[in-house]
Each structure stands twice: as structure tokens, then as C-alpha cells.
Amino acid sequence: MTDTDIPPHSAPNPTQFDIDLRSARVAFGGVDIFHDLDLGLPAGSFTCLLGPSGVGKSTLLRFLADLVEGDVSGNITCSDGVPLKGRIAYMAQQDLLLPWRTVRENVELGASLRGQRPDHDKADRLIAEVGLSNAAHLRPAELSGGMKQRAALARTLMEDRPVVLMDEPFSALDPVNRLRLQELAARVLRGKTVLLVTHDPLEALRLGDFVHVLRGSPARLQDAITPAGHSPRDITDADILRQQAQLLRQLGTNETAAAVPENAQ
Numbered sequence: 001m002t003d004t005d006i007p008p009h010s011a012p013n014p015t016q017f018d019i020d021l022r023s024a025r026v027a028f029g030g031v032d033i034f035h036d037l038d039l040g041l042p043a044g045s046f047t048c049l050l051g052p053s054g055v056g057k058s059t060l061l062r063f064l065a066d067l068v069e070g071d072v073s074g075n076i077t078c079s080d081g082v083p084l085k086g087r088i089a090y091m092a093q094q095d096l097l098l099p100w101r102t103v104r105e106n107v108e109l110g111a112s113l114r115g116q117r118p119d120h121d122k123a124d125r126l127i128a129e130v131g132l133s134n135a136a137h138l139r140p141a142e143l144s145g146g147m148k149q150r151a152a153l154a155r156t157l158m159e160d161r162p163v164v165l166m167d168e169p170f171s172a173l174d175p176v177n178r179l180r181l182q183e184l185a186a187r188v189l190r191g192k193t194v195l196l197v198t199h200d201p202l203e204a205l206r207l208g209d210f211v212h213v214l215r216g217s218p219a220r221l222q223d224a225i226t227p228a229g230h231s232p233r234d235i236t237d238a239d240i241l242r243q244q245a246q247l248l249r250q251l252g253t254n255e256t257a258a259a260v261p262e263n264a265q
């Protein structure tokens with residue numbers, strides 16, 4: 001079976017509940033990073049978040065993961081009435097692989113930390129899925145950047161949580177590996193509810209069902225762009241390129257505004 005033969009929602013455990021974030025507020029040192037921020041994440045959808053550096057993208061992701069301490073308020077509800085806490089897999093900007101553990105041991109880290117017996121068959125299946133079967137015995141120092149990201153992705157999937165939050169997971173990769181990892185993520189995360197932070201409008205349009213720009217201070221979410229078709233999308237498609245121009249305008253630096261003519265929208 002090739003990637004293109006796989007139907008759009010073929011995950012073994014598709015996520016069944018919507019997430020609704022209302023009136024979110026985070027302040028650091030008395031300064032609001034964002035307030036009155038609302039965001040809906042429909043069950044099984046892939047949402048991408050773009051925005052200038054320092055605007056608050058990681059903070060929003062960490063807010064959903066309940067990782068922000070201090071001056072924080074807002075409501076997160078799930079349509080099945082069960083709290084979101086404990087149902088999230090979080091993949092940070094750095095791969096955070098433990099250097100003294102092999103790929104396989106890193107993928108099984110969650111179970112080890114919880115004092116449980118890891119499911120070796122599942123780990124091997126995921127390691128194969130991310131193309132690392134021949135490297136399962138290697139330690140991070142022996143891996144390329146792309147291989148480390150694959151291992152981190154396998155570890156994220158090993159937890160099999162319904163919600164996956166990813167903070168610039170492919171930013172350290174060269175363009176070819178980045179495209180490969182995007183394809184992999186589109187395939188293996190199908191059916192999960194995903195929120196991915198990126199600086200790359202094409203990556204967002206390639207992967208996202210919904211693409212939001214966060215901008216301003218306090219930051220506000222712009223209305224979502226909803227690219228047509230299923231991910232991973234063809235980034236040479238005329239509609240995708242038009243939407244890229246629209247996103248660059250929303251991101252709104254002087255350089256991009258000058259480079260993207262009004263009639264590109």
C-alpha cells in the first residue's frame with residue numbers, strides 16, 4: 001500500500017471529541033501575551049499555527065498542555081465531557097532524546113518512566129513505520145538530525161494519545177528531510193487531533209486542515225485558512241500558492257508585503 005492509497009481517516013483510534021478553548025489568557029511579568037483567545041480543535045483535525053517569533057505560539061501550545069505556570073486563565077472543554085489533561089502527547093522543539101538510551105529505549109521511555117513494561121511489539125512497529133528499524137539499537141549521537149526527529153515522532157506516537165501538540169517539530173531539518181517527515185506525520189497522525197506550530201506557511205498549508213496566524217500584542221488569532229483536499233498537499237498547486245501569499249500578508253512584515261502583490265490573493 002502506498003501513502004496515496006490510505007484513506008484520509010485510517011488511524012486505528014481516530015479521536016472522537018472536539019476541543020474548545022475559551023477566553024484563554026496568559027501573562028508574564030504583568031504583560032498579557034494573549035487574552036480573550038478562543039480556539040476550536042475539531043475531532044481528528046490537523047491545525048497549524050503560524051506567527052512571528054515571540055508572539056506566543058509555544059505559550060498557546062503549552063497552555064493547552066497545562067504546562068504554563070503563573071498568571072493563566074481560561075476554559076478548555078472536550079465535547080465528550082472528559083478533561084483534556086492526560087490525553088495529550090507533546091513534542092517539543094528539541095527532540096529531547098536521552099543520549100544514553102538507544103532509539104528503541106527512547107521510544108519506550110514513557111512506559112519506563114511510569115514503571116510499566118513497555119509494549120516492545122508496538123515500539124518495533126512504530127520504529128518501522130518511521131523507517132528506523134535498522135537504527136533501533138543506535139544512540140542519538142549516532143543519528144542524523146532527521147533520524148532523531150523520526151525517533152522523537154515514534155516516541156510521541158508510542159503514547160497513542162488522542163491529541164498531539166507539536167512545536168516546530170521539523171524546523172532543524174534540511175528541506176528534503178523536512179518534506180519526508182511532513183509526509184510521514186500526515187500519514188501516521190491521520191485521525192488524531194493535532195496542533196502544530198511552525199514558521200513555514202507551506203508546511204502549514206501542506207499539513208493543516210485549518211491554518212491560523214497568531215499576531216499582535218496581546219496576540220489575536222486570525223480566521224483560519226482551510227486548504228482544500230487531504231494532506232500532504234501538493235505545494236506547487238496554484239491554490240496552495242495563492243494561500244501562501246495570503247498567509248505571508250497576514251504575517252505582515254514589510255518585506256513580505258512588498259514581495260506579495262495585492263492581486264496575489
Ligand SMILES: Nc1ncnc2c1ncn2[C@@H]1O[C@H](COP(=O)(O)OP(=O)(O)OP(=O)(O)O)[C@@H](O)[C@H]1O
Binds near residue numbers: 051
Ligand atoms: N516562562 C516564561 N516566563 C516569562 N516570559 C516568557 C515565558 N515563556 C515565554 N515567555 C515570553 O512570552 C512571549 C511568547 O513566547 P513564545 O515562546 O510563546 O513565542 P513563540 O511565538 O513561540 O516564539 P518563537 O517562534 O520564537 O518560538 C515571549 O516574549 C517570551 O519571551
